[in-house]
Amino acid sequence: MISENLESFAGLPVADFATSGTDATDLPPADAVAWRLACGWDDERPFDQLWREFLETVPADRVRAIVIGSWWGDGEYDTVRPVFDLLVESAGRLPALRSLFLGDVVAEECEVSWLQMSDVTPVVEAYPLLEELVVRGCGYGSGEDDPLTLRPVRHERLRTLRFESGGLPADIVRAVCESELPRLEHLSLWLGVEHYGGDTTLADLAPLLAGGRLPELRHLGLQNSEMQDEIAAAVAAAPVVAQLTSLALSLGTLTDAGAEALLAGQPLTHLEALDLHHHYLSEKLAQRVREELEPSGVEVDLSEPQEVRRWGNSDEEFRYVAVSE
Known part of the structure; x- marks a missing residue:
């Protein structure tokens, strides 16, 4: 199980952007941290509002790294597709983005094998200068209608690709x-279990x-x-x-x-x-x-x-x- 959120990513410390009404002067330089956007349990704002506040507050054209955490807050857990849509729609405002982590979610929020992902291909294609992509989750259980998907792509700049999953689809x-x-x-594939x-x-x-x-x-x-x-x-x-x-x-x-x-x-x-x-x-x-x-x-x-386990008197x-x- 994964129990702790990222403290660093892409060689940068992770900084949460989570406070409504944050003044830009109180924030670190846009290119000095990896920005984590997540809806907390007590956060009534939907993710799209958090995303808009982020782009309006932080100099988006200097952002180098983004970490996407839980996107459902205290509401009902839902597909990540609208988050991916926001990333695609905002690509023009994030020309310096080089590293992206999708799904910095710990077990207390959602078990990794129930963390519903979607088609990541449009995100990859929207950022031709992206150098690092990490995707955590697979969509087992709640994701049958919108599973983790990747279509074969050509990408000239990607240097690091990692899929963290408790059950990575062969597709x-x-x-x-x-x-x-x-x-x-750098390629890492967490293949998981059947x-x-x-x-x-x-x-x-x-x-x-x-x-x-x-x-x-x-x-x-x-x-x-x-x-x-x-x-x-x-x-x-x-x-x-x-x-x-x-x-x-x-x-x-x-x-x-x-x-x-x-x-x-x-x-x-x-x-x-x-x-x-x-x-x-x-x-x-x-x-x-x-x-x-x-x-x-x-x-x-x-x-x-690790130690091999046996249950009861079973061999x-x-x-x-x-x-x-």
Whole structure:
């Protein structure tokens, strides 16, 4: 579960714009912070009013980063589509916007797998100079009529793309693979679990793992998956690994089998960092990973080891991803 809102984003501290009637002279410089817009539980203003006040108060043409939090306040939880529409309509007033976080919502407000997203394609297309996009949520449950969607796009400037989800639809993965993103350097996909809509298969990931489509990619995260062992085995032979400087297979159900496959595959000593935190490795295997990679300068993260769970007298083993519901 996600329990804390962002404190920084895009290298900037996050500043809330939430007070009606705020004087511009009391605010930080428009380009010095990432502006977070969210409707609090006691906020009776609809999001569109908050958005208008923001654009009228802050010098919008200097805003570099925006974080969208809860958009429903004390009202009924509703689709995020009107928020996306506002972003698209306001693109001309935000020429300096380079980083955008959609869905900075914690579990107390809405569980990530019930956080309804919509079609993000119009937002991507409305900001051709955007360099960083993070989307949290998937739309499971309340989002059947307006689910998280991405159509294949060409975007010349996007450098960082991250989808944080307890169940990422395979359509999103396929759209990313089919998109033309010539400058993308950092890609993270939280695949999640099947119960919450995470239906990605190794076949869906194959075009990405084959390399070639993202020539500037340096970080790849295939995370938060209940098939983390299978992903690790596929990554072990994936051509894309040769171009990476960091690899994240964290947050999922990685066991000794997956780690052994990873070590038995192509050399990983060229990496600067290997993130495996939140894992189910034995201490013996974890130590072996360290011994084989750290002497070459690879920074290995094996924090947050998990214990296999059993219910009652059952022999069945249960392993959990870090973020699901």
